Amino acid sequence: MKKLLTIAGSDSCGGAGIQADIKTFSANGCYAMSVIAAVTAQNTKGVFAVQDIDPEIIGAEIDAIFTDIEVDGVKIGMVSNADSIRVIAERLRKYKPEKIVLDPVMVSKSGYDLLKPEAVRTLAEELVPLAYVITPNIPEAEIIADMRIVTREDVEEAAKRIKAMGARYVLIKGGHLAGEPSDVLYDGELFTTFPGKRIDTKNTHGTGCTLSSAIAANLAKGFSMEEAVRAAKAYVTIGIEHGIELGKGVGPTHHFYELYQKMGWEA
Numbered sequence: 001m002k003k004l005l006t007i008a009g010s011d012s013c014g015g016a017g018i019q020a021d022i023k024t025f026s027a028n029g030c031y032a033m034s035v036i037a038a039v040t041a042q043n044t045k046g047v048f049a050v051q052d053i054d055p056e057i058i059g060a061e062i063d064a065i066f067t068d069i070e071v072d073g074v075k076i077g078m079v080s081n082a083d084s085i086r087v088i089a090e091r092l093r094k095y096k097p098e099k100i101v102l103d104p105v106m107v108s109k110s111g112y113d114l115l116k117p118e119a120v121r122t123l124a125e126e127l128v129p130l131a132y133v134i135t136p137n138i139p140e141a142e143i144i145a146d147m148r149i150v151t152r153e154d155v156e157e158a159a160k161r162i163k164a165m166g167a168r169y170v171l172i173k174g175g176h177l178a179g180e181p182s183d184v185l186y187d188g189e190l191f192t193t194f195p196g197k198r199i200d201t202k203n204t205h206g207t208g209c210t211l212s213s214a215i216a217a218n219l220a221k222g223f224s225m226e227e228a229v230r231a232a233k234a235y236v237t238i239g240i241e242h243g244i245e246l247g248k249g250v251g252p253t254h255h256f257y258e259l260y261q262k263m264g265w266e267a
């Protein structure tokens with residue numbers, strides 16, 4: 001069984017963050033480990049408070065795992081501030097896991113800053129160069145690439161700018177653009193489009209976390225980058241289709257893909 005690590009924030013209502021990552025790793029047949037970098041008080045209606053974890057503890061969490069366990073893949077999600085980012089980057093440079101999936105989480109769908117705005121530059125300098133693949137949504141890609149994204153040409157230009165910062169692959173997610181939610185992968189030469197059909201639902205909490213974790217699981221299992229994204233998109237799509245009515249706001253994606261497969265359901 002492949003062993004995967006998520007370095008991210010906790011979401012108390014379980015739809016995004018560490019909880020979504022663990023569910024995704026498990027549903028995709030991998031063993032899940034976690035380094036908690038922040039704790040959010042969050043539900044389907046929004047984020048109400050964030051407690052950063054002391055960077056020393058984050059470093060110790062990472063040491064505890066890498067000094068004992070062979071890690072087959074790492075996903076990075078919400079990291080709330082520059083000091084935490086520096087510690088994580090320093091440890092990853094030391095332990096050198098091969099496949100790092102970086103989801104540069106910045107703002108929750110409800111509009112709460114999950115990354116301090118002044119730490120964006122540190123993320124770009126310290127974590128982007130370590131990423132095997134970075135998976136920004138449109139607003140995140142706009143901030144990292146420092147440009148507006150409206151057209152397909154804008155998506156490609158932003159991907160080129162982000163690739164130039166050192167990530168091996170760039171996957172720009174299209175969920176926030178008008179029209180169908182297609183995602184675009186750039187490898188430095190070619191652009192590959194992963195088409196989607198927009199599902200008419202309010203229950204999309206945790207879609208980005210789920211997609212990036214499924215990509216990490218697929219890469220650990222030996223899929224090519226393209227296969228990893230294709231299978232992850234199928235996984236998140238079926239999860240959105242079967243989104244859960246939880247609470248009074250934006251409910252989470254569903255997670256039991258292997259069960260779906262056994263039941264003969266397809267994405």
Ligand SMILES: Nc1ncnc2c1ncn2[C@@H]1O[C@H](COP(=O)(O)OP(=O)(O)O)[C@@H](O)[C@H]1O
Binds near residue numbers: 206
């Ligand atoms: N309503 C939707 N129907 C189908 N796919 C969607 C929908 N919203 C988002 N997606 C897909 O979910 C994944 C996460 O995208 P996105 O919502 O843009 O990221 P984030 O959660 O980081 O903002 C992408 O593959 C995107 O294309």
Ligand SMILES: Cc1ncc(COP(=O)(O)OP(=O)(O)O)c(N)n1
Binds near residue numbers: 010011105108204209
């Ligand atoms: C703890 C935590 N991490 C990440 C997110 C962002 O999740 P995402 O899938 O990008 O989208 P929303 O949850 O904001 O709908 C989060 N909310 N909490």
